[in-house]
Amino acid sequence: MRSAVLAWFRRDLRLGDNPAWADATSSADAVAALVVVEPPLLAAAGRWRRQAYLAALDGLDQSLRESGAALWVAVGDPAEVVPRVAEQIGAARVVVNADVTRWSTARDRKVSQALAVPMVGHWGTVVHPPGSVLTTAKTLSRVFTPFYKRWVQATLPPAAYSGSAKILDPPQEFTIAATLKDLTSDSWNERQALDQVTGWLNRVNTYHDRRDQFAEAGTSRLSVALHFGLVSPRYLAEVLDTENDGGASFVRQLAWRDWYTHLTAEHPDIDRVSLRPQFERIEWTSGPEAEARFCAWRDGMTGYPIVDCAMRELAATGWMHNRLRMIAASFLVKDLLVDWRWGERWFRRMLADGDLAQNAGNWQWVAGTGPDAAPYFRIFNPVVQSRRFDPQGNHLRRWLPELTRLTDHDIHAPWQATPLDLAAAGVTLDCEYPSPIVDHAEARKQTIAAYQQAISQTR
Numbered sequence: 001m002r003s004a005v006l007a008w009f010r011r012d013l014r015l016g017d018n019p020a021w022a023d024a025t026s027s028a029d030a031v032a033a034l035v036v037v038e039p040p041l042l043a044a045a046g047r048w049r050r051q052a053y054l055a056a057l058d059g060l061d062q063s064l065r066e067s068g069a070a071l072w073v074a075v076g077d078p079a080e081v082v083p084r085v086a087e088q089i090g091a092a093r094v095v096v097n098a099d100v101t102r103w104s105t106a107r108d109r110k111v112s113q114a115l116a117v118p119m120v121g122h123w124g125t126v127v128h129p130p131g132s133v134l135t136t137a138k139t140l141s142r143v144f145t146p147f148y149k150r151w152v153q154a155t156l157p158p159a160a161y162s163g164s165a166k167i168l169d170p171p172q173e174f175t176i177a178a179t180l181k182d183l184t185s186d187s188w189n190e191r192q193a194l195d196q197v198t199g200w201l202n203r204v205n206t207y208h209d210r211r212d213q214f215a216e217a218g219t220s221r222l223s224v225a226l227h228f229g230l231v232s233p234r235y236l237a238e239v240l241d242t243e244n245d246g247g248a249s250f251v252r253q254l255a256w257r258d259w260y261t262h263l264t265a266e267h268p269d270i271d272r273v274s275l276r277p278q279f280e281r282i283e284w285t286s287g288p289e290a291e292a293r294f295c296a297w298r299d300g301m302t303g304y305p306i307v308d309c310a311m312r313e314l315a316a317t318g319w320m321h322n323r324l325r326m327i328a329a330s331f332l333v334k335d336l337l338v339d340w341r342w343g344e345r346w347f348r349r350m351l352a353d354g355d356l357a358q359n360a361g362n363w364q365w366v367a368g369t370g371p372d373a374a375p376y377f378r379i380f381n382p383v384v385q386s387r388r389f390d391p392q393g394n395h396l397r398r399w400l401p402e403l404t405r406l407t408d409h410d411i412h413a414p415w416q417a418t419p420l421d422l423a424a425a426g427v428t429l430d431c432e433y434p435s436p437i438v439d440h441a442e443a444r445k446q447t448i449a450a451y452q453q454a455i456s457q458t459r
């Protein structure tokens with residue numbers, strides 16, 4: 001009798017270098033490729049992440065059709081759908097690439113229990129799997145650099161090659177056309193993502209010099225493809241030439257990505273709890289004042305152009321450069337003294353690459369609450385950052401049309417411009433553009449005091 005395996009895709013929407021798919025197609029005679037669209041996850045994703053996900057599903061369907069058959073797609077609870085499809089095709093096993101979030105581990109437990117056949121997990125969304133890069137004491141390092149030293153020396157897992165199993169076509173009710181109907185308009189597949197990688201390999205040599213210049217295209221913009229698994233991070237680590245500074249610096253970022261994934265596997269509450277417990281005692285701004293501050297930040301109306309341009313770009317495109325993410329996050333936490341968790345939730349919803357492990361890990365880094373975080377007293381000066389990384393104000397002008405006519409010097413801090421210069425540029429503060437919501441120097445002092453108080457209460 002012919003053996004069958006069900007490959008259930010989640011955040012690994014590619015066929016190449018995909019350990020679960022390689023296992024399924026090389027261990028059985030027949031394979032069905034299934035995606036279960038989970039309504040709560042779709043609802044939690046903002047417009048940009050949802051669009052990218054649906055486009056990637058369409059792309060996976062296309063890639064599969066080129067290999068012989070279409071994707072099976074269902075909308076609903078995987079604990080109901082996966083066992084049903086497994087039974088329908090007579091699967092002896094279900095294979096997946098594992099994930100580390102609370103949601104995914106609870107879901108997988110539930111599905112496993114509901115299945116009559118085993119569910120086998122692989123790792124296809126990281127370079128090195130959680131638990132495989134440890135200190136001599138067999139623990140996960142709480143400091144990045146020692147983690148990185150071990151990570152970079154660890155042997156890369158082997159590439160995963162697809163086998164020759166026959167791919168089973170879905171019945172009509174499970175086709176993408178029947179299931180997602182009008183939801184998918186765009187298509188985005190792994191071949192396009194690999195073209196993006198090829199383009200990036202031609203530019204990566206200058207990455208270390210240009211990665212902070214947010215007005216330029218100095219980074220790979222591969223994070224969305226990595227989040228949905230259109231690109232294998234293992235493959236990236238393999239093809240990048242770490243003999244040059246750009247390649248080495250880029251691969252180090254992949255190690256940060258792995259580190260936050262490994263931390264999340266150990267601390268699934270990373271988005272809820274400060275990993276330095278003393279900072280659970282910080283007295284954040286609260287009540288209507290906190291809400292007003294958060295809304296001004298969210299809407300790009302703080303009066304600090306660098307923060308406002310970043311937040312408006314996020315809302316309009318689902319994208320923000322890493323340097324801007326650091327500046328905007330720092331401003332919410334350390335200038336407005338608003339709890340980092342509020343910002344983490346907003347970013348995760350709005351970013352096309354919104355990812356619990358990466359987002360919460362980075363927010364805790366910025367807030368100083370993570371294990372190897374920026375010290376709490378390191379507070380970005382938004383005007384200094386703005387002048388340093390976008391001296392001509394090109395990015396500011398793109399997202400803040402009301403400020404375009406200010407000079408290259410004044411656009412970073414309109415409240416410091418003379419009344420004549422403001423008038424010449426057509427800007428009246430609190431009319432076209434807000435005055436600063438807080439005074440940075442004053443806010444900095446208050447934040448340091450709030451953090452110090454939290455520390456002193458712990459002693």
Ligand SMILES: Cc1cc2nc3c(=O)[nH]c(=O)nc-3n(C[C@H](O)[C@H](O)[C@H](O)COP(=O)(O)OP(=O)(O)OC[C@H]3O[C@@H](n4cnc5c(N)ncnc54)[C@H](O)[C@@H]3O)c2cc1C
Pocket residue numbers: 211219220221222223224226227250253254256257260320321322323325326329347348351353354355356358359360362363366
């Ligand atoms: C407050 C804040 C929130 C963030 N939220 C997310 C998020 O939700 N999802 C997400 O993927 N990244 C997040 N990052 C990390 C980083 O900003 C993005 O990965 C990066 O900007 C994506 O652009 P890129 O692909 O051009 O990156 P590149 O500079 O080209 O880097 C290559 C890849 O390395 C990884 N990487 C780069 N920087 C980091 C980092 N600091 N931490 C972890 N991985 C990194 C990403 O996968 C990225 O695609 C966040 C950073 C901050 C400061």
